[in-house]
Amino acid sequence: MSDWHSLLFWPDSVALSVLALGILVILFMYAARKPMHGVIHSLCNLVTQSTRFVSRWLFLSAETLRLRNQSVLLAHGQESASAVIDREFERVTNIIRKDMQEFPALQRKLMEELTRIEDDYRKCGEVPPPPPEWVSALESVSQIKSGGDIPRKLLEDINKSIQKIHDKTVAEFRRSYEERHKILKTLNPTWRSVEKLIGEMGKKMVTLETNAKQIDGHMAKFEGIRAKDNKTEHALTTSAFVQLAISALVMVIAMGGAFINYKLIALPMSEMVGASDYISNNLKTSDVAALVIILMEASMGLFLLESLRITQLFPKIASMDDRMRHRLMLASLIFLIILAAIESSLALMRDMLIADKASLMRDLASSAPAVTESWFTSIPMAGQMIMGFVLPFALAFVAIPLESVVHSLRTVLGVLLVQTMRGLGFALRFFGVIFRRFAKVLEMVYDIPIVIPLMLERWVIAMRKDTAD
């Protein structure tokens, strides 16, 4: 209490001392008004300028990053699209090579069929020779002026002959039509064959047309990428997000598989590397060894898929000559099979260890009844062994989503980074604007305690002005 009292002008009269101090402070503040306003302005300006500068830098950096992302995205998209187009062209080439090479034979066959049809058709059109020229004979007989019974007889003979020939001709015509009908009947399979051949050709043409349409679609996409239009960029970015989500989901599933795999081999690994060795306080060497085995399987799978050119994470493998790539593929496959066999045997060992431990526990407890051995007790063991062999191969396919994650993650992170930088830039700009206004507020706040001297100043100035006027 007495401490701060000693600081007062008149320790006995606090109010008077405070009043005196207040007046002194007001006078000081009034005197220091201009420099203080300057300081406030300078400080606020400093902050505003700094934030503006940083914000501008952020916007510029974001733009640079966006352009970089765009070029990477488009380059990657172009690469993917060209790969797809290549594949489509390859498919079309295969179709043309496989199917179109059959076209000359098909055409020849078709031509033969058509010739046969034409011949048959021509045969159908052939009419038997007309009856002898009885008409002109009859005309000659009718022109005989005199006669008696001779012409009549002649005519009767002719009539008889005609009748005979007519019957013969009719029979001949019938036989001929019958033959032609037969020929027409035999044309049916030929027509069917022709129809089938045309159908086959049509189907092949439809496949080719579908592929051509697909190529058109990919080409349009490719052209869009080449033209760097926003629509294609947006589509590629969205595709990257979708790819990342799908790949991440598959990776999570694969991690589940890897965890099961790890559980299968962690215990038996202690039989190899010892159960009481620790790498850190809680990390057993056997657990790490099991993890290493799983990672090795995944790596071998990755190399296998790389050498099969399914994934392209390592350009060096993709650019290897075919013989070397084939060797690498064989080596990774052999390693993978060996690792799968090891894992399968480890799964068997796990089952044996567990059974042994369970038996010991029974012995130690000496009260629990022994488990009866039957065929179904070996089902889990068989299941474990099969899983141990299959899971490494299943894990090998992780390389595909991994590649997808690697490619799409760059785009997604790039987009997120650009958005963050823009957001930060905006926030800083906003902060700068607020600070510029805040300088005014601070000036006003400073002026509040010295409002009386300020009023006096204004009054004096006004008075002087009046006097001067």
Place this chain on the structure above:
Amino acid sequence: MKKFQFLWIMLSATLFFSSCGDNRSHSQGVYMLVDTSGTYAQEMGKATKIINYLLATLNPGDSLAVAKVETRSFTEKDIVARVTFDKRPSQATQQKRAFKSKIEEFAKGVKGSAYTDITGGLIQGAEYLNETKAGIKTIVIFSDMQEELGKGTVRDFPIKLDGIRIVALNVTKLGTDNADPRIYLDRLARWEARVRKAGATDWVMVNDLENNMESILVTR
């Protein structure tokens, strides 16, 4: 020159990775003292159960020894069975079976001794556990904690139990304890003070063997 450079890099990498390993011992060492004096020899069934529990709980790489408390227990002759389990689980299981057989044989032919030298057993146990270099050391005393020394047996000197947990099991009440419980409580307090003074990290007493057996060992 390049070959040497490669070798040098490989050597450095090997040294680096080998230094990453945890050199601390994570194994447990358990030394169990079984009181065979007087009427306590009848409690052998319970002791066998506890040994079985220890066998079931201990892991590969751990050590276990069972010794009887007799007239003078500071001798290896009193160790009934001892084993350091192999690092391989399958071998450890075999060792556990063999250990169990030894204990069963011992339990069949146990004879009561005239005196109870718990201190001698503790010194012997500490010596054994220090030799095992286990990370966690525990001496389990299956006794009523009533020490009775024979003539000429000197045990009234400070002992060393640095870094060792002491677990007293099945500390039964004697006839005199029932008459005056303070005797029992004083006895326990005296033992606790003595082992703590000797440097023991912990003093645990477990009388409920049905439900509180987990307290015998510390979990890693």
